[in-house]
Amino acid sequence: MLMADMTWNEVEKHISEVNDNLIIPVGTCEQHGYHLPLGNDTFIVEYMANILSERTNALVAPAINYGVNLPCDVHLAGTTSIKPETLRGIIVSITDWWRQQGFKHFLLLTYHGDPFHIQAMEKISDDIKLYDISEIEYSDILDKQSSIRHACEAETSVALFLYPEKVKMELVREHDIKFDDFKKYLFHEESSLPEGYVGNLGYPSFATKDKGSEIINRMIDRMINECYDFLKPLR
Template identity: 55%
Template sequence: MKLSDRTYKEVKDYLYTNKNLIIPVGTCEQHGPHLPLNNDTLCAEYFAEELSNATGCLVAPTINYGVNLPCDISFTGTTTISKDTLKNIITEIVDWWKKQGFENFFIITFHGDPFHIDTLCNISENVYLIEAYEIDYTGILDKQSTMRHACEAETSVALWLYPEKVRTMLMEESDIVFDDFREYLFHENCEKPDGYIGCLGYPKSASAEKGKILVEKMKDWVISEYYKAILKE
């Protein structure tokens, strides 16, 4: 249920019974040779819609840009905004909504850049961040124990949610262990890492079956995080 599909009178009526709003925050970021730049945006929108279906909350228009690794400038089309810009966009739109009667805001993101996450965690009171991928991956994946990037897990989710967008024939694998990637992840090194093709992990081990299991767990996680935040109120 989209906020922007409603008229202003309908939104006013919504506020008599529900003062919560879901905000999907995507990013425009390379996802290896086989996934589209809007991968994380599509996933954020999917889980926002699922949360809306489960709770009756409206979903605000998606923010399509996020904070990305500086080294990703080498991958054409990847687009970043700064932490301050991301914070300002969300602070300004939330301020309007608060004046209109909205009280609680639930940001859904699927993008794990540490500065993106840090920014979204610290917008203001009553703005909650739900990282949709923060589930336990035990027993689901064959070659990874957690989410990496354009990897076994992320590609499985894509194969389940939008298989038509996955360029299966173009998949390549080139892993860099976490410790070697750390300086790039924390924006300390802006060069492209040696041998980096844009994915970390093992996309060739991905499957729609694993994706189905992951998506169900992520959906349950997103909904439980929502209720955890609401109960704190």
């Protein structure tokens, strides 16, 4: 249930009678190659937040639409980034007001593995938990990759399952960079664009809707396991 669709007194009643925990989707405004839209991470995290809300009756807060991105992505139009301390500051500010209204636990849901993005949201306080939905086992589902990369076989499969109308498979350009060679970009040490990089890593041409469905189901199972107790309804 989306908190933005409710009135304040409905939210107040929900906190005291149904569930006093809140899910906060944290997206990004980030390039995903020639074939996936900039809103990809936000679309997925909002979809997963709704499922978690259906299972627990915890409300879903309006998403934070910006995250921390790689400095090299500044060259890829539309992408933007906020500083880690800004992201952390936003979370501290908004939860401070919600806490005073009776919300007990805040679950930050994200689908973006930039280490500085993750670090910014870790260990803020005991009542705030960070959960990265992308952290599942992929090796038995994917054909060409053993783990998730970026706009890759895994991420593109999920997009094909959730919103095929926005995926441009005919424009996929494959250019893998080995994890070791990509590390300096991932850890923000290098801000030039890697040679030949159009924004995706791994093997998106191997993506299918069926793999996306398997990945989504596995992400849902793990998310429920890891987050249900934290978001437990009042009765």
